[in-house]
Amino acid sequence: MxxxxxxxxxxxxxxxxxxxxxxxxxxxxxxxxxxxxxxxxxxxxxxxxxxxxxxxxxxQKPPPITQLEETSLFFSMLGKEIREGKSIEVNNNSLSVTLSNGNVLNFSRYHSLIRKQVNGFGHEVWVQNISEMVLKKHSDALFAVKLIDTQGKEYERYFRRIE
Structure with missing residues (x-):
């Protein structure tokens, strides 16, 4: 270089x-x-x-338990239907309410649901996640509805017909 x-x-x-x-x-x-x-x-x-x-x-808080709310609403609405009905029959773990216009409402368990049918037709779900529905008629005016959900929790309510 x-x-x-x-x-x-x-x-x-x-x-x-x-x-x-x-x-x-x-x-x-x-x-x-x-x-x-x-x-x-x-x-x-x-x-x-x-x-x-x-x-x-x-x-975060866990989500609220909706099963209790849904079951409470079911009992409330069922009480309304019973008050408006003319007669009530309990047979085969199914509840039949005859209305004043002649329609028959049927409440029964279908798989894990409680459904309402009118005159044997329809499928209106009223409660979900139910493993068992037990209906006990104590007298013509008093009967009990007991629901057991899929978690094993029991919900029971008594209904009295006043005529």
């Missing part, structure tokens, strides 16, 4: 170093953010904020 080429190389290195130093000095003198830096910061913020709901999963 000749002396001339070494001097040229040194001059190029000095010029390159001066250019790099000038760029660094310019970048240091800038006080704001670039648009790209803002997008990157926003993206990181959104990704982190999407993880926040996962932190609350262990402290």
């Amino acid at each position: 000749s002396m001339k080429s070494v001097l040229v190389l040194r001059d190029l290195t000095k010029k390159s170093t001066k250019h790099v130093q000038a760029i660094i000095k310019y970048a240091d003198s800038q006080k704001g953010y670039s648009l790209m830096e803002a997008f990157i910061a926003l993206t990181v913020l959104l990704m982190l904020s999407s993880l926040i709901p996962l932190l609350f999963i262990p402290i």
Whole structure:
């Protein structure tokens, strides 16, 4: 390598170093953010904020027990049908309510459901997740309905007909 080429190389290195130093000095003198830096910061913020709901999963309350609510509503609606009915018959674990217009409502267990049928037709689900329905007639005016859900919990209510 000749002396001339070494001097040229040194001059190029000095010029390159001066250019790099000038760029660094310019970048240091800038006080704001670039648009790209803002997008990157926003993206990181959104990704982190999407993880926040996962932190609350262990402290959330379990959902309310809907079986109790559904069974209470069933007993309430059944009481309304019994009050409006002319006569009630209990046979074969099925409850038949004869209305004043002649229609016969039948409440029976169908698989894991309690369903209502009108004159033997229809399939209106009144309660779900029931493993057993027990009807006991104590007298002409008093009978009991006991439901056992698929979890084994029992719900019982007495109904009295006032004529």
